Amino acid sequence: MTETNRVFTLAQRPTGKPDDETFELIEETTPTPGDGEVLLRTLYLSVDPYMRGRMSAAESYAEPWAVGEPLRGGVVAEVVESNSDELAAGDIVTGELQWAEYAVADPAELRQIDPKQAPISTALGVLGMTGITAYFGTREVAEPEEGETFVVTGAGGAVGSVAGQIAKIDGARVVGFAGSDEKVEFIEDELGFDVGINYKETDDYEAALAEAAPDGVDAYFDNVGGPITDAVFTQLNVHARVAVCGQISLYNATEQPVGPRKLPTLITKRARVEGFLVSDFQPRWGEAIEQLAGWLDDGSLQYRETVTEGLENAPDAFLGLFEGANLGKQLVKVGEPERRE
Amino acid sequence: MTETNRVFTLAQRPTGKPDDETFELIEETTPTPGDGEVLLRTLYLSVDPYMRGRMSAAESYAEPWAVGEPLRGGVVAEVVESNSDELAAGDIVTGELQWAEYAVADPAELRQIDPKQAPISTALGVLGMTGITAYFGTREVAEPEEGETFVVTGAGGAVGSVAGQIAKIDGARVVGFAGSDEKVEFIEDELGFDVGINYKETDDYEAALAEAAPDGVDAYFDNVGGPITDAVFTQLNVHARVAVCGQISLYNATEQPVGPRKLPTLITKRARVEGFLVSDFQPRWGEAIEQLAGWLDDGSLQYRETVTEGLENAPDAFLGLFEGANLGKQLVKVGEPERRE
Secondary structure (H helix, E strand, C coil): CCCEEEEEEECCCCCCCCCHHHEEEEEEECCCCCCCCEEEEEEEEECCCCHHHHCCCCCCCCCCCCCCCECEEEEEEEEEEECCCCCCCCCEEEEEEECECEEEECHHHCEECCCCCCCHHHHHCCCCHHHHHHHHHHHHHHCCCCCCEEEEECCCEHHHHHHHHHHHHCCCEEEEEECCHHHHHHHHHHCCCCEEEEHHHCCCHHHHHHHHCCCCEEEEEECCCCHHHHHHHCCEEEEEEEEECCCHHHCCCCCCCEEECCHHHHHHHCCEEEECCHHHHHHHHHHHHHHHHHHHHHCCCCCCEEEEECHHHHHHHHHHHCCCCCCEEEEEECCCCCCCC | CCCEEEEEEECCCCCCCCCHHHEEEEEEECCCCCCCCEEEEEEEEECCCCHHHHCCCCCCCCCCCCCCCECEEEEEEEEEEECCCCCCCCCEEEEEEECECEEEECHHHCEECCCCCCCHHHHHCCCCHHHHHHHHHHHHHHCCCCCCEEEEECCCEHHHHHHHHHHHHCCCEEEEEECCHHHHHHHHHHCCCCEEEEHHHCCCHHHHHHHHCCCCEEEEEECCCCHHHHHHHCCEEEEEEEEECCCHHHCCCCCCCEEECCHHHHHHHCCEEEECCHHHHHHHHHHHHHHHHHHHHCCCCCCCEEEEECHHHHHHHHHHHCCCCCCEEEEEECCCCCCCC
8 A cells, every 4th residue: 555644743842832833744655564563544533632741842741742753642543454363454443643644553552442332433532531531530539429519620621521420420519610601501401510600701710619619619620720720729628639630721831830829728628639640540441431331321421522624634623622612522533434334 | 722824815816927916915813623624734835837827817727716815725734623533633634725824624625644654745746736747647648658758848847857757767768848957957867867958048949859859759748838849849759649737838928829830740740739637637646646655665756845934935936936946846834743743
């Protein structure tokens, strides 16, 4: 197979907000799978806020991307050519691959997905990294209990929308901060959150939260950080738990962000604040996927996807995350499966 | 018994740092014990940073002290008159009582202490609230393990000096921040800390810590907060634990303190930050006292006390805490026991 492959590389490290100069779409010859390898055609590419960290040179939990090298991310792909006994042409797989139309991979890096279980795109969202993040962050870190109040930021996004629903399943009162009336309507009417707050239309986060959560906050799942989080900290209850999943409002900062010091509150409230990464729970991902799939099946879990068409539009899809352009999981649709079961 | 009692009351709520106007020493008739009660003569009074919180009207974990009412604190006292079968004149007890020379109490509010076990003043320090705070904060919150690096602020103080020694007992490398060369010498030479840093003589906390803790910080016991804590957060290791015990550098602030936002670091490092109060461990205080007393007996735990003479000097002793005037536990000696076993 000699076809042209298109691949996004990191053109230069962004200062502050990434822009078109950050990305370069290059053309190369489609790679050839070696012994035991497969050639994959990308169907969906996931863009996620954590990728901003990989664009910076600063040490983080993931190795920084190298300038001039391909960007990487969660992908759902179809096997188009297989030199492996483990996978056959037409199989659908997911893995951490390049932002590209084609890729060669070792089956050991991939997980096969069953298109009959759920739409294949869910392997990047509600049944993938973002859903699993919501699952462990809620169940293992924020730990909302029956009758408690659970607050989540980025509530209309891929992680927050699932986290809030899990907290509802676990019997909590759920309040979500989101960035548009459409999102508030979505989380209240479709997902069953008790209250949604459109923070872009709210001057006083503390007052809005006090009204939405009159008994205070027992568990807080934070995807956003900044002033909303400051407001939530003022209303933590004794023995509150804060799961720090993301801080998207700070990722493009060019100077060290400052804010009110929170440690005194932690003493007064004997509160626990814990950062987590879904990768730390990798041995238990199967458990999470099984539970999430069960909730999808029985209708207790809803999900939404925002799909941008075309690999060439992946940078825009990524940049939209910082504007809250997405409702639910942001995906890039790169291709259609050729074979269908 | 009709004698004059002297009692400190809260004259007015302080703005910022308390001063002489905060306190009033009044004279009253010594109270008379009722049925089942005892009359106590104060021997030692404990002054502690947390008392600053009780002087403010703002809600905190302890009820604010009322203006015009007696101040309260940990006391070691001698029973001088008993209407109870549980205690006899000459018994030594500890409890939460007034800043006063005499007090009436119900034996149920008191814990009898054995003067043969250790000097009676230790019931307010290494075998009392501050030692127990160090014990649970270290063992249950910061959880230093063999070979890890443990950092403590206020290392020359009542809590920090004990916390660091427990971390040494548990096999950690221990670094302490303290406010004088005398304290650094004390923690290094007498307590066996690996490194003491005199923060008052250090311009660059991050650099000093990087040198003292070249493998990063796994467990942090914070009594102080502010810029030293900011520096420690820059050097947390993956899965670090931070026990937030006190934030003395912030207690006299008149405006909301601000500082670098720390939640992004918590994600990167999957770190846990937890505030705690010794009172939450009350059912397990006996376990802590037994263990601490065992370490005192076998010489693996050292302690120091700074004793101010005279009830009238209690405000100065308290205010000295904010200047770091004390080495080890700050006490006020109010009287001598009349009866000795």
